[in-house]
Amino acid sequence: MSVRKLLSSAPASFCRALSSSSASQSALATGKLPASSTHSNNTHITSDPKSSIPNPHSLRQFLTKRCKSGAITLDEALRFFDYMVSMHPTPPISSFNHLLGALAKINHHHHVISCYKRLNSIALLPDIMTFNILLNCCCYMGRICDGFSVLGKVLRGGYRPGTVTFTILIRWLCMKDKIGEATRLLRNMSIFGCFPDVITYGTIIGALCNHGRVENAKQLFLEMKNRGICPNVNAYNSILHGFCCMENLEAAKGLFLEMLDEGVQANVVTFNVLIDVLSKRGRMVEANELIDLMIKRGQYPTRFTYNIAINALCKEGKMEEANKLVDLMIKRGQHPNTVTYNTLINAHCKEGRMEEAKALFELMTQRGQHPNTVTYTTFIDALCKEGRIEEASKLVDLMIQQGQHPDTVTYTTLVDALCKEGRINGAIKLVDLMIQQGQYPNRVTYNTLIDGLCKEGRIDKVNALLDSMIKRGQHPDTVTYTTLIDVLQRRKARRSK
Numbered sequence: 001m002s003v004r005k006l007l008s009s010a011p012a013s014f015c016r017a018l019s020s021s022s023a024s025q026s027a028l029a030t031g032k033l034p035a036s037s038t039h040s041n042n043t044h045i046t047s048d049p050k051s052s053i054p055n056p057h058s059l060r061q062f063l064t065k066r067c068k069s070g071a072i073t074l075d076e077a078l079r080f081f082d083y084m085v086s087m088h089p090t091p092p093i094s095s096f097n098h099l100l101g102a103l104a105k106i107n108h109h110h111h112v113i114s115c116y117k118r119l120n121s122i123a124l125l126p127d128i129m130t131f132n133i134l135l136n137c138c139c140y141m142g143r144i145c146d147g148f149s150v151l152g153k154v155l156r157g158g159y160r161p162g163t164v165t166f167t168i169l170i171r172w173l174c175m176k177d178k179i180g181e182a183t184r185l186l187r188n189m190s191i192f193g194c195f196p197d198v199i200t201y202g203t204i205i206g207a208l209c210n211h212g213r214v215e216n217a218k219q220l221f222l223e224m225k226n227r228g229i230c231p232n233v234n235a236y237n238s239i240l241h242g243f244c245c246m247e248n249l250e251a252a253k254g255l256f257l258e259m260l261d262e263g264v265q266a267n268v269v270t271f272n273v274l275i276d277v278l279s280k281r282g283r284m285v286e287a288n289e290l291i292d293l294m295i296k297r298g299q300y301p302t303r304f305t306y307n308i309a310i311n312a313l314c315k316e317g318k319m320e321e322a323n324k325l326v327d328l329m330i331k332r333g334q335h336p337n338t339v340t341y342n343t344l345i346n347a348h349c350k351e352g353r354m355e356e357a358k359a360l361f362e363l364m365t366q367r368g369q370h371p372n373t374v375t376y377t378t379f380i381d382a383l384c385k386e387g388r389i390e391e392a393s394k395l396v397d398l399m400i401q402q403g404q405h406p407d408t409v410t411y412t413t414l415v416d417a418l419c420k421e422g423r424i425n426g427a428i429k430l431v432d433l434m435i436q437q438g439q440y441p442n443r444v445t446y447n448t449l450i451d452g453l454c455k456e457g458r459i460d461k462v463n464a465l466l467d468s469m470i471k472r473g474q475h476p477d478t479v480t481y482t483t484l485i486d487v488l489q490r491r492k493a494r495r496s497k
Contacts, residue, residue, distance in 0.1 A: 066102070160194075214239070
């Protein structure tokens with residue numbers, strides 16, 4: 001089949017990549033990618049005199065063990081590459097693929113492309129594995145069109161692309177939110193003599209679910225099953241997550257039972273997705289039953305699993321149960337992290353139990369868990385609600401000293417407290433300081449300040465603040481207009497008297 005005929009049904013981006021310019025095509029013909037995607041051809045690193053000189057034995061160890069484990073450095077990889085290129089006879093392309101693949105794993109994609117160009121200069125023909133590595137590197141660098149150019153070179157060179165080749169392109173199209181193009185490429189794979197597998201389907205199913213297109217994902221899921229391809233745990237997890245995001249818990253439970261009936265082993269992600277949705281709905285008995293089930297099935301709860309359940313218990317005010325779960329978590333070898341402590345601290349602060357919250361703060365630091373911006377902001381919010389603004393301000397100074405910078409939420413919390421105390425000038429100064437520190441007010445910050453100014457009758461300042469709000473891309477919302485309408489109505493009522 002001619003390339004022209006193949007292109008008639010290929011995705012638009014594929015066609016554009018192969019016909020974008022004669023320069024691009026001539027570059028492919030010589031085995032070279034566009035200059036913007038590569039480094040210099042001269043990929044040579046001078047050997048460190050203290051390092052061992054490569055020899056056949058060390059090369060074999062490097063390719064079979066080090067490259068496989070990924071425990072390599074750029075310098076030694078390039079040193080072995082230079083040695084391989086100089087060998088007579090030249091090692092087979094499969095040996096170079098081991099090295100190029102290992103370089104790609106440690107994210108030296110530009111160097112992979114440069115090494116590939118050097119292989120062309122010594123007339124060593126690549127195989128489909130080489131092209132797959134090269135294609136993946138192009139996509140990693142954000143150059144999907146160059147990836148399609150590699151596919152074009154594969155086809156023109158008489159090579160037969162495999163499922164892996166297309167799955168790489170499909171994955172990157174999905175990551176760039178080009179799900180339509182990814183689906184068309186999946187449909188056209190048979191033209192090129194290969195067919196999608198469970199990973200190919202699973203990639204698009206996951207992307208569809210992430211975009212809320214669960215029904216489309218379900219159709220593709222059923223299509224995969226009808227083709228005799230058994231869904232793996234990742235495909236099931238994607239659909240489960242989609243159902244849970246739609247709050248269709250019954251469908252999620254049905255799919256979970258189907259998954260078990262089909263003999264697919266549920267993993268930690270599966271259980272976490274279901275435990276999360278059950279916990280958010282307050283169905284803690286079922287969530288705890290799932291934790292027990294996952295342990296029976298050999299899938300031990302992670303710190304994330306426990307944090308989900310602890311958060312749900314705290315929101316329900318069940319602090320005793322939450323504390324027991326923390327104890328159980330530690331017994332099972334999962335030590336609380338900053339997220340765990342923040343959840344507990346937040347719950348105590350909301351209940352006004354500041355001493356318990358402070359005790360937890362001390363405990364987390366003793367256990368090597370560093371308080372972050374969320375931790376400090378939680379305390380600042382609690383202090384402000386109790387009218388202890390000076391203490392809250394001192395805590396802001398402390399968090400800066402500890403290397404934790406206040407964010408927009410932190411500043412807005414203080415602005416709100418100052419406005420409620422009638423200290424509008426202090427609030428305005430704080431917003432100015434906030435901007436100086438690189439934290440820009442959001443809509444909530446502006447609405448808080450506008451409300452404070454309106455209550456003080458300082459309407460002249462409101463107009464300037466509205467202009468500033470719009471200039472910074474924070475457009476007025478219902479809260480803003482409601483505040484303005486309320487103050488205008490009050491002024492009108494006063495005039496009528």
